Amino acid sequence: MSDYIEKNQDNDGVDRRGFLKCMAWAGTGTLCLVQGGVLKSFALADVLQKNVGNLKGDLSFVQISDSHIGFSKPANPDVTGTLREAIAKVNALPTPPSFVLHTGDLTHLSKPEEFDTLAESLKSLKTERIFYVPGEHDVLNDNGAMFHERFAQGTQGDGWYSFDQKGAHFIGLVNVLNLKAGGLGNLGHEQLEWLEKDVAKLKSSTPIVVFAHIPLWSVYPQWGWGTDDSEQALSYLKRFGSVTVLNGHIHQTMQKIEGNITFHTACSTAFPQPHPGEADSPGPMKVPAEKLRGLLGITDVNFVRGKHTLAIVDSTLQG
């Protein structure tokens, strides 16, 4: 298989074969980067050892997700330890990320001491700022009041917001509140209305990055891995040339490209979950201790101005 673009129908710098090749390596530590319309891939070990040059984009940031502080079951009795390892991984990147996105499930049971441990641990991240969206485990019992007070001050509605960085527009959405019986993740009317207005003023050439906990695409509705009203949200983003959607919740990397929208889910820093339908339920998956770190990880995202596709690199805690 060639490393170069063979069929690039969307003129977005990525063809399907090249993309699949990239994906086959994701999770084992590979950097995929689009430069001059050519998809290139590098072993992450080489990136970390700075054996490859010219990987710098205009903006790089890191996504971490699903820390589940407070979880202590056999699938991982030391989630604080693996979070620290994830932080060390971020701090070892050749270029410190401009900021870090935490896409939810900071805690396992929404307890104050769990939020404390999470906040204390993340203080050692070498980055300027951390942005958060809640997972369903962060809003138990109080509809997210504690999360909101500690991690979402100054945001709109139930905690949604947007900000601009280096010409890209970032949107943090909340889809874990007011869930309806039998349903999936939920954005709700008020948030959708806000989103429509938020992007209305932007030029179609503005790169958009949306982040939320539960996937905004239908990964596996049988397990609740999707969002009921995500279609409407995405309809507001169709006119944009580059949209990247970053989610957590499913504790494994998965990626899909639909038109100009790239969907990506991140690993957990706490415990893995089974592939869709490959177990009786999506509960925490116990794997042999030596395999755990190969299933946990972080996601590094590079944005090069003028290029449509963001370079998304998943790296595990192993090695």
Place this chain on the structure above:
Amino acid sequence: MRRRKIQQGRTAGILGTAIFGAAAVLGLVLASGALRPRSAIATQEQPGAITVTIDNFSFAPMQLEIKAGTEVIWINKDDVPHTVVSDDHKLFKSRALDTDEKFSFTFKDPGTYEYFCSVHPKMTGKIIVK
């Protein structure tokens, strides 16, 4: 982490319904003529209590038929927290139940009661009270 085993809502849910419950629920109770004396509410550890097990992200049994006045106890056997919430969000609503934690509610009036886990709303169940 220390795990607390708690039994919550044994009577609080019922009292909550009687005292603080929404007008609609109270109206329903009154209309059915089933508002029982407080002594009935205080009945503890009814021998006929029935257990619904929460396991593998589902309620088992998913559908349960009971006689009016039966206490139902839910116990969470999963490694993740679940809740037990009536579809109207009012009649009964547990806090998040960690592993091995329980919630109970006594169904006084005949009817069909649908409920779900508000954390994982794909999890639904039904209690039919005869």
